[in-house]
Amino acid sequence: MTAGVAVTVALVASLGAFIAQSTASMTQRASASLPVDWQVQPGPATMGALSVHEAAAAVAKAARVTKQQAVGYADVDGFEATTGETVQTTGQGKVLGLESTYFQDFPAQFRLLLGNPDGALIAQQTAANLHVTIGDTVSIHGPGVAAANVRIAGIVDLPNADAMFQAIGVAPVAAPQAPPDNVLLLPMDAWQRLFGAEAAAGARRSRIQLHVGLAHDGLPGDPEAAFAQVQGAARNLETRIAGNALVADNLAARLDGVRSDALYAKVLFLFLGAPGALLAAFLTIGVVAAGSGRRRRDQALLRIRGASRAQIMKLAAVEAMCVGVGGTLVGLILAALLSRLFLGAGYFGASPMGWVACAAIAGVVLANAAILVAAWIGASTTSVTSARRMTGSAxxxxxxxxxxxxxxxxxxxxxxxxxxxxGYQVVLAPEGTPSSxxxxxxxxxxxxxxxxxxxxxxxxxxxxxxxxxxxxxxxx
Incomplete structure (x- = not known):
């Protein structure tokens, strides 16, 4: 009976550890693969918006910040380059201003293809449009700004362009569907010389954003709880800035998509693991039922010696507690060994205490229910006279x-x-989009x-x- 309870507890506890470890892994991977967690854009200065330093201070108070960089954005009419005897021009584009430490803080934002990151960088598509390479000169054309010439030091790819150039504060259906094709990246001091005055005056074509990286070590393992925590921190920031800046919560958006996958995984794991735990419980009940003959003989001897029904039930309760506590301890030890072997982590570090409590309660309740019910039925239906007439046929x-x-x-x-x-299938892929x-x-x-x-x-x-x-x- 103790072995049956131990198997039940081990299955329930291991199932909880596996679910907790899987959801924690989903949260960790989702947050680790995100280049920038928050993008904070102060509003125009004419509307009483926060300065960049004030916005940075508000962000630091609202959440645990590990890295933070100011990025300049400027809309220009186009770029022009002369290569050989031809002149190439592009349509509207964007010019970014980046500090030299931005590439160390957010390395996933760029992928250097040619050259070095010290100096003016040009996007791969823009370089193809202008037929330029390292060492060529590109002219920037903007309204109210004289054409500025910059020498290209490197060519980069922008793998996260969708989020980098997203329209902050605009409904998703109204936001641009594709990032710009023409992008130039300048050192922050060069960007300030060209567009700093416009940004300080609150011009709509020039602005500065804060790219923020949050501390992920304090996030809960459950994507649902992590989403609620990150969203709460973003709302705290919105309250602090009081509408004077806009926030793009990229981390919450990523966790929002992951939590539905985590819920599906939990349902799947429960459907796969619950039958095993139920089978172990039924096995324990079957073992208890198999000893009904011995139990009836013991109860008959006790009744002949004058034991009352209450005394018989007390003895059964002691037996049930010994079986329940012993089986629970053995089951938790077995679950810890399985967790260390298959999950590579300690059981109490991989599983929340709720699952530990559920496994322990399941073991104790199973032992008490199986033994006490059998004992009560036997004590209620067996008398001294009937005990002497017990037969083996049923x-x-x-x-x-x-x-x-x-x-x-x-x-x-x-x-x-x-x-x-x-032809039922759990996972469908209509038009290439997987769904359950x-x-x-x-x-x-x-x-x-x-x-x-x-x-x-x-x-x-x-x-x-x-x-x-x-x-x-x-x-x-």
Whole structure:
């Protein structure tokens, strides 16, 4: 009985550790792959907006910040370059101003293809449009600004251009669908010389953003809880800046997409692991039921010696607590070993305390329910006189007489055939976009098959014991 309780506790505890570890891994990967967590853009100065330094101070008070950089954005009419005997021009573009430390703080924002990051950099698509390479000169044309010539020091790729050039504070349906094709990156001091005056005056074509990296070590492992924490910090920042700046919460948007995947994973893991835990619980109940004959004899001896029903139940309660506590401790130790072996982490570090408590409660409740119920039934139906007349024969149970096992197997086969004939699949990919479609009726087929096979095994086992006792004794 203790072994059955231990297996049940180990399965429940290991399932909780696996779910917690999987969701924590999803949260960690989602947050680690994000180049910039927040993008904060102060409003125009004419509207009483915060300065860049004030916005940076508000961000530091609202959340744990690990890195923060000011980035200049300027809209220009286009770029021009002369190569050989030809002159190439482009349409509207953007010029970014970056500090020299930006590439160390946010390395995933750029991928250097040619040259070095010290100096003016040009996007790969823009370089192809202008037919320029390292050492060529590009002219910047902007309204109210004289054409400025810069020498190209390197060519870069922008893998995160969608988020870098997103329209902050605009509804997603109204935001531009594609990043700009023409992008030039300048050192911050050069950008300030060209566009700093416009940005300070609150011009709409020139502005400065704060790119913020948050501390991820304090995020909860559950994507749902991590999303709530990051979103709460963003709302705290919005309250501090009081509408004088706009916030693009890239981290919350990424976690919002991950938490639906985590919920699906939890449901899948529970459907896969719960039958094993239930089977272990039924096995424990079966072991207790197998000792009903011994229990009846013990209770009969106790009743003959004058024991009351309450005294018998107290003895059963002591037995149940010993089995429950012992099985729970063994199960938790087994779960810790499995967690260390398969998950590479300690059990109590990989699993939340809620799952530990559920596993312990499941073990204690299972032992008490199995033993005390059997003891109470025996004590209630057994008297001294009936105990002396105990016989070994027993009438077949109701499920055996109505052939419930064969009915469940037939019903399971019908449901499985119906599900298979419709071509049902859990994961669909309409037009290349994966989505999940869960038909809970489809889970009835394996559930009924489990129950039917279990009852059929009991029927065959009892039949073999009744008709083959001699052969079984010889084999044993």
């Amino acid at each position: 009438r077949p149970r109701l499920w055996q007489r109505v052939y419930l096992d064969l009915f469940l197997l037939a019903l399971s086969a019908i449901i499985f055939w119906r599900t298979w004939s419709t 479609s869960i038909d809970y009726v489809a889970f009835l087929a394996p559930v009924l098959a489990w129950a039917g096979c279990g009852l059929l095994t009991i029927r065959l086992g009892l039949a073999g014991l009744r008709r083959g006792r001699g052969a079984l004794a010889i084999w044993l």
